[in-house]
Amino acid sequence: MAVERLYEDDEYVIINKPYDMYINSDNENEKNTVACHIASHDSHLSSSSDPLHFVQRLDYSTSGILCIAKSKSSAARAGKLFEKRLTKKYYLAIVRGHVVFDLADIKYAVGTDLTPENTHKMSAAVDSSTLCGEPRAAHTRLLLLETGHYSGDAASVVLLKPVTGRRHQLRVHCDAAGHTLLGDYTYSDRRDSAPHRMFLHAARLVLPFQTKTLDIQTQEPFFRDPELSSKWKSDRVHIKYRSKEDFLSACDVIDRSYTVGLKYQEFSLK
Template sequence: MAIERLYEDDDYVIVNKPYDMYINSDDENERNTVACHIASHDSHLSSSSDPLHFVQRLDYSTSGILCIAKSKSSAARAGRLFEKRLTKKYYLAVVRGHVSFDLADIKYDVGKDLTPENSHRMSAAVDTSSLCGEPRTAHTRLLLLETGFYGGDAVSVVLLKPVTGRRHQLRVHTSAVGHPILGDYTYSDRADITPHRMFLHATRLVLPFQTETLDIQTDEPFFSDHRFTSKWEGGKTLYKYRSKESFVKVCDVIDSSYTVGLKYQEFCLK
């Protein structure tokens, strides 16, 4: 499988990761990895003859923009941007149900799911009884773009902007407000098995380096897929977002603190 390279220079290679692919693996027989497709299966190891440094992570099921550094110094430079929350990351998602608000800030802390059978999952602290271990501050902004139906079920297309970067944050936060991501097997309690993929895609990444700002964007990922469009029935469109130009404009909307005229909601532990 060829992986699309969106940008490359002496310091970084930025790719469009396919869904259902690992970033790397310590199993030398595992070939379904980004590392294996663009370099070698052991390229994430310091002992590799062709080392790469992954400065961000994407889940196995999540597709989209992934920034990879070619040296330790380049990794540190990009890593500082992520640590200081200077990067801007924007995701497209299709979620279950028709979202009832236009814009939301989801501020539930995220930690380990303490339910015994869910040891690999994360959990949102939505109330004082939540089984959420070692919770950390988490913040996601959500903008409703379009509603419709997938296979006859109500769904919404949303823009997600993670302000923090906790493990599984977007998946946990959308599920916590009653709108799990379409096709998310893990956070649907293994029930959402009909869709061919999980509909979460890292669509745009802005890296403001001192010398230049890298603004990387992919094409819209869902409506170019016949397996999705064959089951899609459109409803209400609030924003155009399917072209790269219109997507930048909705990113400007979610970046703005201006909420007049929008049905706004904040989710947090009171």
């Protein structure tokens, strides 16, 4: 798959990462990486003749916006924005089941899954008995956009806004709220293997630098794919989102602190 460049200047290149692609790899024979597509296989290493600095990460299965710095100083400036939670990140996702609320705050802490069979999963501390190692506070906002059916099974399109940035946070929080991501093989306990991809996409990133604000957005990714659109039957569009203008309006809704007119739910450890 091609790696689309969404923005580039002397300091940064911001790309649209395809799903099922690594960001980089120490194996020089692994060519399915962002690094290989936009530079060279070793560009993530300091020893490279033209090093790149990945200031954020996306899972192998996740598509969407990825910010890459061209120097250490540029990486540090962008890194501080992420560290201080000054960036805004918005993800489109399709989840299993029909979401029954309009807006939710999911505030379960996230840590390492300590179940014996686990090797790389994370876990949400939904109650005191959860086997969750070193849980850290985590917060995700979820806004319902559309309900429908995928291959006859109930599903919902949602907008996700991570307030914090924990490993696998969006996947873990959606699962903890009772709506595992469509195609998420890992957090469905290896049951959800039929879809051709995991439906999580980083659709918008706002970087408020001192000199300028970068507001980068992709086109809606899912329904442009015939493999999804041929299997999707829409029941109701709750909030329009498929055009870039409508998506910005949906982002405005999830940014609001009030919930007047919306059915609201909070998920947290009481």
